[in-house]
Amino acid sequence: MNSIPLGIPTARDLSVGRPDVPGLVDRFGRVATDLRVSVTDRCNLRCTYCMPAEGLEWMPGDELLSTTEVSRLIKIAVDHLGIEEIRFTGGEPLLFHGLGELIGCAADLVPRPQISLTTNALGLEHRAGALAAAGLDRVNISLDTVDRDTFASITRRDRLPAVLAGIDACRAAGIAPIKVNAVLLRGVNDDGACDLLRYCIDRDVELRFIEQMPIDSDNAWAAQNMITAEEILAILRSEFSLHPESEARGSAPAELWTVDESRHRVGVIASVTRPFCGDCNRVRLTADGSVRSCLFGAEEFDLRGQLRSSEPTESVDRAIAQRWREAVWRKQPGHGINDPGFLHPTRPMSAIGG
Ligand SMILES: Nc1nc2c(ncn2[C@@H]2O[C@H](COP(=O)(O)OP(=O)(O)OP(=O)(O)O)[C@@H](O)[C@H]2O)c(=O)[nH]1
Numbered sequence: 001m002n003s004i005p006l007g008i009p010t011a012r013d014l015s016v017g018r019p020d021v022p023g024l025v026d027r028f029g030r031v032a033t034d035l036r037v038s039v040t041d042r043c044n045l046r047c048t049y050c051m052p053a054e055g056l057e058w059m060p061g062d063e064l065l066s067t068t069e070v071s072r073l074i075k076i077a078v079d080h081l082g083i084e085e086i087r088f089t090g091g092e093p094l095l096f097h098g099l100g101e102l103i104g105c106a107a108d109l110v111p112r113p114q115i116s117l118t119t120n121a122l123g124l125e126h127r128a129g130a131l132a133a134a135g136l137d138r139v140n141i142s143l144d145t146v147d148r149d150t151f152a153s154i155t156r157r158d159r160l161p162a163v164l165a166g167i168d169a170c171r172a173a174g175i176a177p178i179k180v181n182a183v184l185l186r187g188v189n190d191d192g193a194c195d196l197l198r199y200c201i202d203r204d205v206e207l208r209f210i211e212q213m214p215i216d217s218d219n220a221w222a223a224q225n226m227i228t229a230e231e232i233l234a235i236l237r238s239e240f241s242l243h244p245e246s247e248a249r250g251s252a253p254a255e256l257w258t259v260d261e262s263r264h265r266v267g268v269i270a271s272v273t274r275p276f277c278g279d280c281n282r283v284r285l286t287a288d289g290s291v292r293s294c295l296f297g298a299e300e301f302d303l304r305g306q307l308r309s310s311e312p313t314e315s316v317d318r319a320i321a322q323r324w325r326e327a328v329w330r331k332q333p334g335h336g337i338n339d340p341g342f343l344h345p346t347r348p349m350s351a352i353g354g
């Protein structure tokens with residue numbers, strides 16, 4: 001007798017074809033070893049390319065992971081899944097009260113992961129020493145300009161001095177390397193790119209210019225407005241000589257150039273025009289406890305439900321690790337920004353963890 005399809009959904013096996021290995025492998029041969037943890041979706045700046053002036057509807061408090069829950073997931077990631085680097089991000093991670101404690105917990109793990117922070121640096125002036133003492137290895141600071149008025153117009157807050165003080169405090173605390181991330185916006189801060197590079201060279205900080213991505217909450221991104229990597233390099237070459245860095249890039253998003261044949265380098269993160277998805281080693285955890293295998297992925301895998309469903313036991317941790325593996329196994333090959341059918345991510349960058 002022929003069977004008649006009834007259209008009844010069957011349980012999907014999310015790991016079809018996945019080899020039985022502990023690490024976070026995907027279908028395209030990549031292995032995720034770099035965990036980016038968003039600890040909050042809130043922020044005290046309102047960068048125009050990231051958030052609207054009025055802010056966003058923040059995640060409700062009871063949906064956010066606690067410090068204990070984040071530490072447990074980080075431990076699972078290192079113990080079971082081969083995670084080697086943990087980056088705390090957001091929203092603005094310095095707004096999360098448990099950040100120092102989380103860094104301390106991560107630093108106690110064996111093998112100890114690299115611990116880094118991506119931040120706007122507001123308040124870092126007073127906290128860099130304590131965070132370094134807790135175990136913070138390195139820091140990336142967002143700074144789009146060293147002109148105070150331009151800074152205020154991009155971030156909608158007059159806080160440039162606090163950011164610069166945060167950079168100085170990181171240097172004094174011995175955090176290294178310090179990197180600066182800058183998004184260039186046409187007609188807004190592109191004429192200040194060389195001044196920003198000079199500022200970073202003077203402080204021995206590595207500057208990277210980022211191509212703006214279509215992950216703003218306003219959906220205002222347009223390819224023709226974006227300043228491309230080629231344009232960024234042309235702007236810099238008007239005042240500096242640049243030579244491609246010989247060091248292998250690996251999974252790093254930034255392509256590097258040495259500046260004026262010195263030991264200083266500048267980077268360009270060309271996510272749109274020269275995507276680096278083929279070598280991606282990233283996986284993300286949102287502040288409300290979902291795994292996102294790609295910044296631009298359509299799928300999320302909730303871990304919070306399992307985390308809160310019962311007492312923490314080794315077998316629950318193993319089940320969480322398995323779900324995490326399934327999430328990464330299904331990771332898409334790339335972001336598809338340049339494809340005609342590209343869909344904006346369902347969450348803005350600040351809610352995913354940049
Ligand atoms: N498309 C894409 N862009 C990313 C990804 N991770 C980071 N970026 C871009 O790179 C910028 C800088 O990211 P950071 O958090 O400073 O760190 P990083 O450059 O990834 O890491 P390091 O160079 O190792 O410090 C972000 O603002 C994004 O614009 C990613 O997984 N995919």
Ligand SMILES: C[S@@+](CC[C@H](N)C(=O)[O-])C[C@H]1O[C@@H](n2cnc3c(N)ncnc32)[C@H](O)[C@@H]1O
Binds near residue numbers: 093120212354
């Ligand atoms: C979302 S923020 C979170 C961490 C922290 N608040 C900060 O600004 O560093 C992380 C990074 O994302 C970058 N970013 C935000 N929106 C972006 C966009 N539309 N395109 C490219 N990068 C973006 C920021 O410049 C920042 O370096």
Ligand code: SF4
Binds near residue numbers: 050090120142
């Ligand atoms: S880029 Fe960072 S600092 Fe700027 S609004 Fe987004 S989350 Fe806040």
Ligand code: SF4
Binds near residue numbers: 295297332334
């Ligand atoms: S867009 Fe997705 S696949 Fe590409 S580098 Fe970023 S996280 Fe990895």
